[in-house]
Structure formats: C-alpha cells, structure tokens
Amino acid sequence: MATHSTLSTGNYIFGMFFTKIVRLLQRKNRAKKLGITFNRVANFNLPDHLIVRQTRQKVNLPAEKGMDGEFIEVLLDDCYGVDRLSKSLIKIIDIGANVGLFPIAARNRFPQAIIHAYEANPNLEKYLKHQSQIANFEYFMEAVGAQDGKVILDIREVSGKTRSTVSDNGDIPMVSFRRAIDRIGGRVDLAKVDCEGAEWLLFEDRDAWQLVQNLSLEYHLWYGHSHAETRQVIKNLGFKIDKQIPIDKWYGLILASRSLSH
Numbered sequence: 001m002a003t004h005s006t007l008s009t010g011n012y013i014f015g016m017f018f019t020k021i022v023r024l025l026q027r028k029n030r031a032k033k034l035g036i037t038f039n040r041v042a043n044f045n046l047p048d049h050l051i052v053r054q055t056r057q058k059v060n061l062p063a064e065k066g067m068d069g070e071f072i073e074v075l076l077d078d079c080y081g082v083d084r085l086s087k088s089l090i091k092i093i094d095i096g097a098n099v100g101l102f103p104i105a106a107r108n109r110f111p112q113a114i115i116h117a118y119e120a121n122p123n124l125e126k127y128l129k130h131q132s133q134i135a136n137f138e139y140f141m142e143a144v145g146a147q148d149g150k151v152i153l154d155i156r157e158v159s160g161k162t163r164s165t166v167s168d169n170g171d172i173p174m175v176s177f178r179r180a181i182d183r184i185g186g187r188v189d190l191a192k193v194d195c196e197g198a199e200w201l202l203f204e205d206r207d208a209w210q211l212v213q214n215l216s217l218e219y220h221l222w223y224g225h226s227h228a229e230t231r232q233v234i235k236n237l238g239f240k241i242d243k244q245i246p247i248d249k250w251y252g253l254i255l256a257s258r259s260l261s262h
Contacts, residue, residue: 024040026076027072027077030078031076035049035050035056036050038072038076041068041069044072045068046063046067047059050104052107052108052135053107053108053111053135053136057134059104059134060099060127060130061099062099062124062127064157065157070098071101074102074105075101075104078105079218079253080192080216080253081242081255082106082109082110082190084242085109085110085190087110087111088110089113089189089214090110090112090113090189091113091184091185091187091189092110092113092114092115092116092189092192093115093116093117093118093180093184093190094116094117095118095180095191095192095193095194095199095202096118096119096192096193096218097117097118097119097139098119098194099124099128099131100117100127100128100130100132101131103117103131103132103135103139104131104134106190106192107135107136113189114138114185115135115136115137115138116137116184117132117138118139118140118142118143118144118175119139119141119142120142120153120162120164120172120174121153121155121162122141122172123155125139125141128141140175140180141172141173142172142173142174142175143164143172143173143174143175143198144175144176144177144180144202145166145174145177145198145201146177146201146205148175148179149166149174150168150169150170150171150172150173150174151165151172152164152165152167152169152170152172153172161196162196163197163198164196166201176205177202177205177208178208181211186211187211187213188211188212188213189213189214190213190215190216191214191216193215193216193217193218194217194218197220199217199219200223203233206236209238210237210238212258213257213258214256214258215239215254215257216255217253217254217255217256218252218253219252219253219254220250220251221249221250221252227244227252230252230254231244231254239257239258240256240258241256242255242256242257243255
C-alpha cells in the first residue's frame, strides 16, 4: 500500500513532467509560427530568418553568450506575456530593448501597433536598426529615467546585463518616462520594462504610470529591494497584478494591468 509521502512524491514528479511537456509543446508551436524548429535547449541555435509580419525576414542577432536563452525566453516562452493581451493594443513602449527581440514579438502579436523601443547601449544599435526595419518600430538610443539627464553605462559581456548610473558626467542621454510617453501620444497600452535596476527610477513618477494600461516587468533586487516590496510598489501605482514570478533572490517577473477601480 502506497504511503501518503509516496503518493505526494509521485504526484510532484508527474506534475513536473507534465509541465515540461506543456512547455516543450508551447515552444514548438511558437517556433513553428516564427518559421523555425525547436527540439530542445541543448541543441538550439539562433536563427538567421524569422517570420515577421507574415513574411520570412532576415534577422541580425549577436553570437554572444546567453543570446540563445534570451531568444527562447522572449519569443518561445513569451516571458513578457504578449499572448495574454488583446491584439488591438496600439501604443507600446519597450524600455530596455536590447537587440529588438521583444519588438518582434510585439509586432507579430499587435500588427497595427505603434512601437517605440529604448536602448542605452550604443553597441547594440546595428542590431536594433536591422530589427526595426523588418518589424516596423522606432528605436531611441537613450536610457529612460525619472527625468531628463545622462547616464554612465557599465557594459557587460552579456549585453542584457548592462547597468546604468545617472550622472552629469555620463555620455549616454536619458529621457524622462513622461517624455517617452508623450512621444508616443500621451498614453501607453503596454509598457515592457527590463532595464537592469533602472525601473526603480521610473517608479518615482507615479503620475506618468497612470497613463499606462498594461505592464510587463522584469524587476531587479540588487539595491536591497524584495519581491514583496516590488509587488506592493506596482499595486500602489494602481495596477492589478495578474502574475508574479520570483525567479531568484535577484530578480523576478510581474505582469500587471490597470485596475478599473483606479
């Protein structure tokens, strides 16, 4: 006779197996829509062509450490949750665009959208420029903060880990979050934010956030913040949190939407 412990262990193992199968099938399905194949992470190579706007297009991606994982997360796992949102979204801001993977996902999901992408790292402009041409979005080689200014970049080997520090001595321009919103027309249907800790500057402008309807956020905790604190900050900005995924002690994901009560 099986013990309760044995049953619990069996259920856990089955649950883990089922989750892996579902994720694999989702990856294969999204890969097929992009015109590529996916078998498993171990033998996945970055593609040089993707279906973007229903047309097979050449993409330009750097062969840097971690880019394959980034591709899988953004385009095959939909980590920023674009599939959960209505295709009718019109105004989208990407803060921390890196090489333009999210704008590709956004363009395929929201064919009529105006997409503005912000990236502070000048080394990535050639990739963003190429992706902007195939996915029809506008990009700005600027950081985004609480106010206009300048930043100094700490550029890492993995470009997605590059961090910025606000400084009058910086050589990279920074625009205020409100100015970025004004540029796209004064309201935002979706803000995707993944800017390696600079999101805490953006949270300072509560009024600007009232103009944002949906939020896809990768948040970072290396300044002494916590998962619970981040959740509360987002709720205080007037959002209803649809999903929070604490990934480890350093960062997590939040998908949120504007609460009707606010």
